[in-house]
Amino acid sequence: MADIAIKVIIRADQMGQTEVLCKRLSDIGLHVDTTMPEIGVIFGHGDAGILADVAKAEGVISAEAEGGVVLAPMPKDTPK
Amino acid sequence: MTNPLLDALRPQPTGGLIVTFKEGVEHAHQEGCLRDAVGAGVRTLSADDPCIGQINPDVPSVLIGSAGIGVVSDAVETQAAHQRLLTHDVVQDVRPEFWMFALDVFEDTAEATWGLQAVGAPADEAAGRGIKVCVLDTGIDLGHPDYEGRQIVARSFVTGETENDGNGHGTHCAGSAAGRSPSGNVPRYGVAPGAELYVGKVLGDQGSGRERDILAGMLWAINEGCEVISMSLGRAVREGELPSQDYERLGQMALDRGSLIIAAAGNDSARRYGYVAPVGAPANSVSIMAVAAVDQGLDVAEFSSSGVNGQGGEVNVAAPGVGVFSSVPMPELYRILRGTSMACPHVAGVAALWAARDANLRGQRLWQRLVDSAQSLPLAERDVGRGLAQAPSVAVS
Numbered sequence: 001m002a003d004i005a006i007k008v009i010i011r012a013d014q015m016g017q018t019e020v021l022c023k024r025l026s027d028i029g030l031h032v033d034t035t036m037p038e039i040g041v042i043f044g045h046g047d048a049g050i051l052a053d054v055a056k057a058e059g060v061i062s063a064e065a066e067g068g069v070v071l072a073p074m075p076k077d078t079p080k
Numbered sequence: 081m082t083n084p085l086l087d088a089l090r091p092q093p094t095g096g097l098i099v100t101f102k103e104g105v106e107h108a109h110q111e112g113c114l115r116d117a118v119g120a121g122v123r124t125l126s127a128d129d130p131c132i133g134q135i136n137p138d139v140p141s142v143l144i145g146s147a148g149i150g151v152v153s154d155a156v157e158t159q160a161a162h163q164r165l166l167t168h169d170v171v172q173d174v175r176p177e178f179w180m181f182a183l184d185v186f187e188d189t190a191e192a193t194w195g196l197q198a199v200g201a202p203a204d205e206a207a208g209r210g211i212k213v214c215v216l217d218t219g220i221d222l223g224h225p226d227y228e229g230r231q232i233v234a235r236s237f238v239t240g241e242t243e244n245d246g247n248g249h250g251t252h253c254a255g256s257a258a259g260r261s262p263s264g265n266v267p268r269y270g271v272a273p274g275a276e277l278y279v280g281k282v283l284g285d286q287g288s289g290r291e292r293d294i295l296a297g298m299l300w301a302i303n304e305g306c307e308v309i310s311m312s313l314g315r316a317v318r319e320g321e322l323p324s325q326d327y328e329r330l331g332q333m334a335l336d337r338g339s340l341i342i343a344a345a346g347n348d349s350a351r352r353y354g355y356v357a358p359v360g361a362p363a364n365s366v367s368i369m370a371v372a373a374v375d376q377g378l379d380v381a382e383f384s385s386s387g388v389n390g391q392g393g394e395v396n397v398a399a400p401g402v403g404v405f406s407s408v409p410m411p412e413l414y415r416i417l418r419g420t421s422m423a424c425p426h427v428a429g430v431a432a433l434w435a436a437r438d439a440n441l442r443g444q445r446l447w448q449r450l451v452d453s454a455q456s457l458p459l460a461e462r463d464v465g466r467g468l469a470q471a472p473s474v475a476v477s
Contacts, residue, residue: 007291009325034292038299039329043292061325069294069313071218071287072347072419074248079347079373079383079401080312080419 001048005066008042014059015040095154096177107145117164195400208272208432214306217250219281221409236281237293246285248408255407257425271429310428311343312421314360331367338442344420346385358388366392373401373423387462398464399426
Protein backbone atom coordinates (compact mmCIF):
# COMPACT_ATOMS: atom_id res chain seq x y z
CA MET A 1 0.00 0.00 0.00
CA ALA A 2 1.03 3.61 -0.47
CA ASP A 3 2.75 5.76 2.12
CA ILE A 4 0.30 8.48 3.22
CA ALA A 5 0.29 11.48 5.56
CA ILE A 6 -1.82 10.75 8.64
CA LYS A 7 -3.51 12.99 11.19
CA VAL A 8 -4.24 11.54 14.62
CA ILE A 9 -6.46 13.21 17.20
CA ILE A 10 -6.01 11.98 20.74
CA ARG A 11 -8.47 12.04 23.63
CA ALA A 12 -8.58 15.22 25.71
CA ASP A 13 -7.56 13.30 28.82
CA GLN A 14 -4.45 12.03 27.00
CA MET A 15 -3.22 15.45 25.88
CA GLY A 16 -0.54 15.48 28.57
CA GLN A 17 0.67 12.07 27.43
CA THR A 18 1.59 12.89 23.85
CA GLU A 19 5.03 11.29 24.08
CA VAL A 20 3.56 8.03 25.36
CA LEU A 21 1.00 8.10 22.57
CA CYS A 22 3.70 8.76 19.98
CA LYS A 23 5.63 5.70 21.18
CA ARG A 24 2.49 3.59 21.04
CA LEU A 25 1.72 4.76 17.49
CA SER A 26 5.33 4.27 16.38
CA ASP A 27 5.09 0.67 17.46
CA ILE A 28 2.14 0.30 15.09
CA GLY A 29 4.16 1.75 12.22
CA LEU A 30 3.41 5.48 12.29
CA HIS A 31 6.42 7.68 11.60
CA VAL A 32 5.69 10.75 13.72
CA ASP A 33 6.52 14.07 12.03
CA THR A 34 4.93 16.73 14.21
CA THR A 35 3.07 16.84 17.49
CA MET A 36 0.77 19.58 18.72
CA PRO A 37 0.26 18.67 22.38
CA GLU A 38 -1.78 21.85 23.09
CA ILE A 39 -4.59 20.52 20.92
CA GLY A 40 -3.85 16.80 21.05
CA VAL A 41 -2.94 16.29 17.41
CA ILE A 42 -0.15 14.13 15.99
CA PHE A 43 0.91 14.24 12.35
CA GLY A 44 2.89 11.48 10.77
CA HIS A 45 3.12 9.20 7.81
CA GLY A 46 3.03 5.52 7.13
CA ASP A 47 1.57 2.76 5.05
CA ALA A 48 -2.13 3.29 4.38
CA GLY A 49 -2.76 -0.17 5.82
CA ILE A 50 -1.95 0.97 9.39
CA LEU A 51 -4.72 3.57 9.47
CA ALA A 52 -7.32 1.29 11.04
CA ASP A 53 -4.88 0.07 13.71
CA VAL A 54 -3.83 3.63 14.57
CA ALA A 55 -7.48 4.64 14.91
CA LYS A 56 -8.08 1.76 17.33
CA ALA A 57 -5.03 2.53 19.49
CA GLU A 58 -5.67 3.37 23.13
CA GLY A 59 -6.08 7.13 23.69
CA VAL A 60 -6.88 7.87 20.04
CA ILE A 61 -10.17 9.45 18.97
CA SER A 62 -9.58 9.35 15.24
CA ALA A 63 -6.95 8.74 12.61
CA GLU A 64 -7.40 9.77 9.02
CA ALA A 65 -5.44 10.64 5.92
CA GLU A 66 -4.29 14.23 6.38
CA GLY A 67 -6.43 16.63 4.40
CA GLY A 68 -5.58 19.96 2.94
CA VAL A 69 -6.95 23.05 1.35
CA VAL A 70 -6.89 23.98 -2.29
CA LEU A 71 -7.94 27.50 -3.25
CA ALA A 72 -9.73 28.12 -6.50
CA PRO A 73 -7.50 29.61 -9.19
CA MET A 74 -7.19 33.38 -9.14
CA PRO A 75 -9.28 34.56 -12.15
CA LYS A 76 -11.80 37.04 -10.82
CA ASP A 77 -14.89 35.16 -11.97
CA THR A 78 -14.05 32.14 -9.81
CA PRO A 79 -15.22 32.50 -6.20
CA LYS A 80 -12.36 32.37 -3.72
CA MET B 81 -49.24 55.72 19.81
CA THR B 82 -47.84 56.58 16.36
CA ASN B 83 -44.16 56.59 15.58
CA PRO B 84 -43.29 59.81 13.71
CA LEU B 85 -40.23 58.21 12.09
CA LEU B 86 -42.21 55.29 10.75
CA ASP B 87 -44.81 57.73 9.52
CA ALA B 88 -42.14 59.67 7.63
CA LEU B 89 -40.82 56.47 6.10
CA ARG B 90 -44.19 55.14 4.93
CA PRO B 91 -44.56 54.59 1.16
CA GLN B 92 -45.68 57.65 -0.76
CA PRO B 93 -48.77 57.35 -3.01
CA THR B 94 -48.64 58.62 -6.57
CA GLY B 95 -52.31 59.63 -6.44
CA GLY B 96 -53.27 56.82 -8.80
CA LEU B 97 -54.97 53.48 -8.10
CA ILE B 98 -54.13 49.82 -8.71
CA VAL B 99 -57.16 47.68 -9.49
CA THR B 100 -57.05 43.89 -9.26
CA PHE B 101 -59.81 41.93 -10.98
CA LYS B 102 -61.00 38.54 -9.82
CA GLU B 103 -59.62 35.54 -11.68
CA GLY B 104 -61.32 34.54 -14.89
CA VAL B 105 -62.98 37.89 -15.61
CA GLU B 106 -63.04 38.49 -19.34
CA HIS B 107 -60.98 41.28 -20.79
CA ALA B 108 -63.99 43.15 -22.16
CA HIS B 109 -65.61 43.06 -18.72
CA GLN B 110 -62.48 44.46 -17.08
CA GLU B 111 -62.29 47.22 -19.64
CA GLY B 112 -65.97 48.02 -19.10
CA CYS B 113 -65.42 48.43 -15.36
CA LEU B 114 -62.52 50.82 -15.88
CA ARG B 115 -64.45 52.82 -18.44
CA ASP B 116 -67.35 53.06 -16.04
CA ALA B 117 -65.05 54.39 -13.33
CA VAL B 118 -62.87 56.81 -15.29
CA GLY B 119 -64.78 57.51 -18.50
CA ALA B 120 -63.23 57.07 -21.91
CA GLY B 121 -59.55 56.46 -22.44
CA VAL B 122 -58.77 52.94 -21.30
CA ARG B 123 -55.58 51.74 -22.88
CA THR B 124 -54.85 48.05 -23.02
CA LEU B 125 -51.30 46.76 -22.75
CA SER B 126 -50.02 43.39 -23.81
CA ALA B 127 -46.56 41.91 -23.53
CA ASP B 128 -45.89 42.42 -27.25
CA ASP B 129 -46.98 46.07 -27.19
CA PRO B 130 -44.00 48.03 -28.62
CA CYS B 131 -44.96 51.05 -26.46
CA ILE B 132 -45.23 49.10 -23.19
CA GLY B 133 -42.52 51.21 -21.58
CA GLN B 134 -43.93 54.58 -22.63
CA ILE B 135 -47.28 55.10 -20.93
CA ASN B 136 -48.39 58.69 -21.16
CA PRO B 137 -49.33 59.90 -17.67
CA ASP B 138 -52.39 61.65 -19.12
CA VAL B 139 -53.94 58.33 -20.14
CA PRO B 140 -56.79 57.93 -17.60
CA SER B 141 -56.39 54.20 -17.15
CA VAL B 142 -54.30 51.30 -18.33
CA LEU B 143 -55.42 47.71 -18.40
CA ILE B 144 -53.02 44.78 -18.31
CA GLY B 145 -55.83 42.43 -19.21
CA SER B 146 -53.84 39.23 -19.25
CA ALA B 147 -52.83 39.80 -15.62
CA GLY B 148 -56.22 41.17 -14.53
CA ILE B 149 -54.67 44.42 -13.33
CA GLY B 150 -55.77 47.96 -14.04
CA VAL B 151 -54.03 51.23 -13.23
CA VAL B 152 -56.00 54.45 -12.79
CA SER B 153 -53.97 57.58 -13.37
CA ASP B 154 -53.81 60.42 -10.88
CA ALA B 155 -55.01 62.61 -13.76
CA VAL B 156 -58.58 61.54 -13.00
CA GLU B 157 -60.70 62.06 -9.90
CA THR B 158 -59.48 58.92 -8.18
CA GLN B 159 -61.62 59.14 -5.06
CA ALA B 160 -64.79 58.93 -7.12
CA ALA B 161 -63.25 56.28 -9.36
CA HIS B 162 -62.32 54.24 -6.27
CA GLN B 163 -65.91 54.26 -5.03
CA ARG B 164 -67.22 53.43 -8.48
CA LEU B 165 -64.86 50.48 -8.95
CA LEU B 166 -65.92 48.94 -5.63
CA THR B 167 -69.51 48.68 -6.88
CA HIS B 168 -68.37 46.07 -9.46
CA ASP B 169 -68.40 42.54 -8.05
CA VAL B 170 -65.63 41.46 -10.49
CA VAL B 171 -63.20 43.81 -8.75
CA GLN B 172 -61.18 42.04 -6.08
CA ASP B 173 -59.16 44.95 -4.72
CA VAL B 174 -58.53 48.65 -5.23
CA ARG B 175 -55.55 50.24 -3.55
CA PRO B 176 -53.36 53.34 -3.90
CA GLU B 177 -50.45 53.21 -6.33
CA PHE B 178 -47.09 53.91 -4.62
CA TRP B 179 -43.80 55.27 -5.81
CA MET B 180 -41.17 52.55 -6.00
CA PHE B 181 -37.43 53.05 -5.61
CA ALA B 182 -34.38 50.99 -6.39
CA LEU B 183 -33.12 49.13 -3.34
CA ASP B 184 -29.79 50.20 -1.90
CA VAL B 185 -27.00 49.11 -4.17
CA PHE B 186 -23.48 49.88 -3.04
CA GLU B 187 -20.85 51.01 -5.50
CA ASP B 188 -17.16 51.70 -5.27
CA THR B 189 -16.45 55.41 -5.09
CA ALA B 190 -13.28 57.46 -5.32
CA GLU B 191 -13.14 57.45 -1.51
CA ALA B 192 -13.90 53.87 -0.53
CA THR B 193 -14.88 50.47 -1.87
CA TRP B 194 -18.50 49.42 -1.67
CA GLY B 195 -17.56 46.85 0.95
CA LEU B 196 -16.21 49.44 3.34
CA GLN B 197 -19.33 51.53 2.88
CA ALA B 198 -21.57 48.53 3.51
CA VAL B 199 -19.92 47.59 6.82
CA GLY B 200 -19.75 51.23 7.90
CA ALA B 201 -15.96 51.38 8.10
CA PRO B 202 -14.82 54.80 9.30
CA ALA B 203 -12.65 57.06 7.14
CA ASP B 204 -10.08 57.23 9.94
CA GLU B 205 -6.78 55.87 8.63
CA ALA B 206 -5.70 54.79 12.11
CA ALA B 207 -8.87 52.82 12.82
CA GLY B 208 -8.14 49.55 14.59
CA ARG B 209 -4.87 50.74 16.10
CA GLY B 210 -3.53 48.56 18.90
CA ILE B 211 -5.23 45.40 17.65
CA LYS B 212 -3.32 42.50 16.16
CA VAL B 213 -5.08 41.08 13.12
CA CYS B 214 -3.63 37.87 11.73
CA VAL B 215 -4.38 36.74 8.18
CA LEU B 216 -3.62 33.06 7.59
CA ASP B 217 -3.40 32.59 3.84
CA THR B 218 -0.87 32.55 0.97
CA GLY B 219 1.33 35.22 2.55
CA ILE B 220 1.70 38.85 1.54
CA ASP B 221 3.62 40.87 -1.00
CA LEU B 222 5.85 42.88 1.32
CA GLY B 223 7.12 44.84 -1.68
CA HIS B 224 3.68 46.21 -2.51
CA PRO B 225 3.76 50.01 -2.27
CA ASP B 226 0.67 50.07 -0.05
CA TYR B 227 2.58 48.10 2.61
CA GLU B 228 5.83 49.99 2.25
CA GLY B 229 7.21 51.04 5.60
CA ARG B 230 4.50 49.24 7.47
CA GLN B 231 5.39 47.04 10.42
CA ILE B 232 4.15 43.58 9.44
CA VAL B 233 4.94 40.41 11.35
CA ALA B 234 5.07 37.62 8.79
CA ARG B 235 5.98 33.96 9.03
CA SER B 236 5.81 31.07 6.60
CA PHE B 237 4.64 27.63 7.66
CA VAL B 238 4.99 26.26 4.15
CA THR B 239 8.11 24.16 3.67
CA GLY B 240 10.50 25.75 1.20
CA GLU B 241 8.58 28.99 0.72
CA THR B 242 9.07 32.41 2.26
CA GLU B 243 6.20 34.53 3.54
CA ASN B 244 6.10 36.36 0.21
CA ASP B 245 2.82 35.88 -1.63
CA GLY B 246 3.30 34.21 -5.00
CA ASN B 247 -0.40 33.61 -5.40
CA GLY B 248 -2.24 36.87 -4.66
CA HIS B 249 -5.05 35.52 -2.49
CA GLY B 250 -3.32 36.38 0.78
CA THR B 251 -2.38 39.91 -0.24
CA HIS B 252 -5.98 40.52 -1.30
CA CYS B 253 -7.40 39.25 1.99
CA ALA B 254 -4.87 41.15 4.09
CA GLY B 255 -5.75 44.28 2.14
CA SER B 256 -9.47 43.97 2.87
CA ALA B 257 -8.86 43.42 6.58
CA ALA B 258 -6.19 45.98 7.26
CA GLY B 259 -4.79 47.47 4.06
CA ARG B 260 -3.68 51.01 4.54
CA SER B 261 -5.21 53.95 2.73
CA PRO B 262 -3.30 54.34 -0.51
CA SER B 263 -2.68 57.66 -2.11
CA GLY B 264 -3.62 58.74 -5.60
CA ASN B 265 -6.74 57.62 -7.36
CA VAL B 266 -7.18 54.33 -5.51
CA PRO B 267 -10.11 54.11 -3.09
CA ARG B 268 -9.65 53.04 0.49
CA TYR B 269 -10.11 49.27 0.70
CA GLY B 270 -8.94 48.18 4.16
CA VAL B 271 -11.52 48.06 6.94
CA ALA B 272 -9.04 48.54 9.80
CA PRO B 273 -5.93 50.15 8.30
CA GLY B 274 -4.53 51.03 11.72
CA ALA B 275 -4.43 47.43 12.94
CA GLU B 276 -1.14 45.64 13.50
CA LEU B 277 -0.90 43.14 10.66
CA TYR B 278 0.28 39.58 11.28
CA VAL B 279 0.57 37.32 8.27
CA GLY B 280 0.93 33.56 8.51
CA LYS B 281 1.63 31.83 5.24
CA VAL B 282 -0.13 28.48 5.56
CA LEU B 283 -0.96 27.95 1.88
CA GLY B 284 1.70 27.70 -0.77
CA ASP B 285 2.02 29.82 -3.87
CA GLN B 286 -0.09 27.27 -5.75
CA GLY B 287 -2.94 28.01 -3.34
CA SER B 288 -2.88 24.73 -1.46
CA GLY B 289 -1.82 23.76 2.02
CA ARG B 290 -1.48 20.85 4.39
CA GLU B 291 -3.59 20.72 7.53
CA ARG B 292 -0.50 20.52 9.72
CA ASP B 293 0.70 23.88 8.38
CA ILE B 294 -2.72 25.45 8.83
CA LEU B 295 -3.04 24.21 12.41
CA ALA B 296 0.51 25.36 13.15
CA GLY B 297 -0.34 28.81 11.80
CA MET B 298 -3.45 29.00 13.94
CA LEU B 299 -1.44 28.07 17.04
CA TRP B 300 1.16 30.69 16.19
CA ALA B 301 -1.44 33.42 15.82
CA ILE B 302 -3.03 32.53 19.15
CA ASN B 303 0.34 32.41 20.89
CA GLU B 304 1.24 35.80 19.37
CA GLY B 305 -1.83 37.22 21.10
CA CYS B 306 -3.68 38.20 17.93
CA GLU B 307 -7.12 39.37 18.94
CA VAL B 308 -8.51 38.61 15.49
CA ILE B 309 -7.52 35.74 13.20
CA SER B 310 -8.87 35.71 9.65
CA MET B 311 -8.95 32.46 7.68
CA SER B 312 -10.15 32.72 4.10
CA LEU B 313 -9.58 29.05 3.49
CA GLY B 314 -11.26 25.74 3.98
CA ARG B 315 -12.54 22.56 2.46
CA ALA B 316 -16.00 21.36 1.57
CA VAL B 317 -17.83 19.04 3.98
CA ARG B 318 -20.64 16.56 3.44
CA GLU B 319 -24.19 17.11 4.57
CA GLY B 320 -24.40 15.92 8.17
CA GLU B 321 -20.62 15.97 8.68
CA LEU B 322 -19.57 17.11 12.14
CA PRO B 323 -16.78 19.63 12.84
CA SER B 324 -13.23 18.34 13.24
CA GLN B 325 -12.11 18.12 16.86
CA ASP B 326 -8.71 19.67 16.13
CA TYR B 327 -10.18 22.88 14.71
CA GLU B 328 -12.73 22.91 17.48
CA ARG B 329 -10.04 22.64 20.14
CA LEU B 330 -8.09 25.47 18.52
CA GLY B 331 -11.17 27.65 18.19
CA GLN B 332 -12.00 27.14 21.85
CA MET B 333 -8.39 27.75 22.88
CA ALA B 334 -8.50 31.00 20.94
CA LEU B 335 -11.69 32.16 22.65
CA ASP B 336 -10.28 31.22 26.06
CA ARG B 337 -7.17 33.32 25.36
CA GLY B 338 -9.03 36.35 24.03
CA SER B 339 -8.67 35.64 20.31
CA LEU B 340 -11.44 35.26 17.79
CA ILE B 341 -11.03 33.06 14.72
CA ILE B 342 -13.15 34.11 11.74
CA ALA B 343 -13.39 31.85 8.70
CA ALA B 344 -14.93 31.92 5.24
CA ALA B 345 -18.11 29.83 5.02
CA GLY B 346 -17.16 28.42 1.60
CA ASN B 347 -18.07 28.88 -2.06
CA ASP B 348 -19.64 25.55 -2.83
CA SER B 349 -23.25 26.56 -3.48
CA ALA B 350 -24.71 26.91 -6.95
CA ARG B 351 -27.92 28.68 -6.03
CA ARG B 352 -29.03 29.31 -9.60
CA TYR B 353 -29.37 25.54 -9.92
CA GLY B 354 -30.98 25.20 -6.51
CA TYR B 355 -27.94 23.69 -4.82
CA VAL B 356 -26.99 25.03 -1.40
CA ALA B 357 -23.82 23.59 0.10
CA PRO B 358 -23.06 23.28 3.82
CA VAL B 359 -20.57 25.60 5.52
CA GLY B 360 -17.10 24.08 5.07
CA ALA B 361 -14.32 23.34 7.54
CA PRO B 362 -12.95 24.97 9.64
CA ALA B 363 -15.80 27.54 9.56
CA ASN B 364 -18.18 24.76 10.64
CA SER B 365 -16.58 24.58 14.08
CA VAL B 366 -18.76 25.76 16.96
CA SER B 367 -16.02 28.07 18.22
CA ILE B 368 -15.06 29.55 14.83
CA MET B 369 -17.16 32.30 13.30
CA ALA B 370 -18.50 31.50 9.82
CA VAL B 371 -18.87 34.32 7.30
CA ALA B 372 -21.15 34.26 4.25
CA ALA B 373 -20.88 36.59 1.26
CA VAL B 374 -23.37 39.17 0.02
CA ASP B 375 -23.33 41.22 -3.18
CA GLN B 376 -23.70 44.98 -3.77
CA GLY B 377 -27.49 44.72 -3.46
CA LEU B 378 -27.04 42.92 -0.11
CA ASP B 379 -28.41 39.69 -1.53
CA VAL B 380 -26.69 36.43 -0.64
CA ALA B 381 -23.98 35.59 -3.15
CA GLU B 382 -24.78 32.83 -5.61
CA PHE B 383 -21.88 30.67 -4.42
CA SER B 384 -22.07 31.31 -0.68
CA SER B 385 -22.34 28.18 1.45
CA SER B 386 -25.15 27.93 3.95
CA GLY B 387 -26.07 26.64 7.40
CA VAL B 388 -27.18 23.24 6.16
CA ASN B 389 -25.49 21.41 9.03
CA GLY B 390 -26.11 22.32 12.66
CA GLN B 391 -23.71 21.95 15.57
CA GLY B 392 -21.40 24.72 14.41
CA GLY B 393 -22.25 24.51 10.73
CA GLU B 394 -24.35 27.66 10.89
CA VAL B 395 -23.51 30.93 9.15
CA ASN B 396 -22.94 33.57 11.84
CA VAL B 397 -22.66 36.83 9.89
CA ALA B 398 -22.34 38.06 6.31
CA ALA B 399 -20.09 40.61 4.63
CA PRO B 400 -19.27 41.97 1.17
CA GLY B 401 -17.94 39.18 -1.04
CA VAL B 402 -18.72 40.15 -4.63
CA GLY B 403 -16.79 42.66 -6.70
CA VAL B 404 -14.26 43.24 -3.94
CA PHE B 405 -11.36 45.54 -4.79
CA SER B 406 -8.11 45.00 -2.90
CA SER B 407 -4.38 44.63 -3.26
CA VAL B 408 -2.56 41.84 -5.11
CA PRO B 409 1.17 41.36 -5.60
CA MET B 410 3.31 43.50 -7.88
CA PRO B 411 3.19 44.40 -10.68
CA GLU B 412 -0.60 44.08 -10.93
CA LEU B 413 -1.17 45.89 -7.60
CA TYR B 414 -4.99 45.60 -7.43
CA ARG B 415 -7.69 43.22 -8.49
CA ILE B 416 -11.43 42.74 -8.04
CA LEU B 417 -12.34 39.29 -6.69
CA ARG B 418 -15.35 37.54 -5.26
CA GLY B 419 -15.87 34.80 -2.71
CA THR B 420 -16.49 34.22 0.96
CA SER B 421 -12.69 34.58 1.13
CA MET B 422 -13.26 38.27 0.47
CA ALA B 423 -16.13 38.54 2.96
CA CYS B 424 -14.15 36.99 5.80
CA PRO B 425 -11.45 39.71 6.09
CA HIS B 426 -14.15 42.40 6.06
CA VAL B 427 -15.52 40.85 9.26
CA ALA B 428 -12.00 40.53 10.65
CA GLY B 429 -11.51 44.25 10.05
CA VAL B 430 -14.82 45.08 11.68
CA ALA B 431 -13.87 42.88 14.64
CA ALA B 432 -10.63 44.84 14.99
CA LEU B 433 -12.57 48.11 15.07
CA TRP B 434 -14.81 46.82 17.86
CA ALA B 435 -11.84 45.43 19.78
CA ALA B 436 -10.03 48.77 19.50
CA ARG B 437 -13.08 50.55 20.82
CA ASP B 438 -13.45 48.45 23.96
CA ALA B 439 -10.68 46.42 25.63
CA ASN B 440 -13.32 44.15 27.14
CA LEU B 441 -14.38 42.98 23.70
CA ARG B 442 -12.18 39.94 23.30
CA GLY B 443 -12.84 36.30 22.42
CA GLN B 444 -16.46 35.28 23.03
CA ARG B 445 -17.52 38.82 23.97
CA LEU B 446 -16.16 40.11 20.68
CA TRP B 447 -18.04 37.34 18.86
CA GLN B 448 -21.25 38.34 20.64
CA ARG B 449 -20.78 42.01 19.80
CA LEU B 450 -20.26 41.21 16.13
CA VAL B 451 -23.49 39.23 15.84
CA ASP B 452 -25.50 41.60 18.04
CA SER B 453 -24.46 44.65 16.01
CA ALA B 454 -24.99 43.03 12.60
CA GLN B 455 -27.51 44.71 10.34
CA SER B 456 -30.48 42.44 9.89
CA LEU B 457 -31.11 41.47 6.27
CA PRO B 458 -34.39 40.28 4.74
CA LEU B 459 -32.81 36.91 3.97
CA ALA B 460 -32.82 33.45 5.53
CA GLU B 461 -30.70 33.24 8.68
CA ARG B 462 -29.15 30.03 7.43
CA ASP B 463 -27.71 32.02 4.50
CA VAL B 464 -26.53 35.22 6.21
CA GLY B 465 -26.66 34.46 9.94
CA ARG B 466 -27.53 37.52 12.01
CA GLY B 467 -26.91 39.80 9.03
CA LEU B 468 -24.35 42.21 7.62
CA ALA B 469 -21.38 42.86 9.92
CA GLN B 470 -21.29 46.47 11.06
CA ALA B 471 -18.46 48.60 12.41
CA PRO B 472 -19.01 50.67 15.54
CA SER B 473 -20.45 54.04 14.67
CA VAL B 474 -17.50 55.89 16.15
CA ALA B 475 -14.29 53.91 15.92
CA VAL B 476 -11.41 54.48 18.31
CA SER B 477 -8.00 54.89 16.76
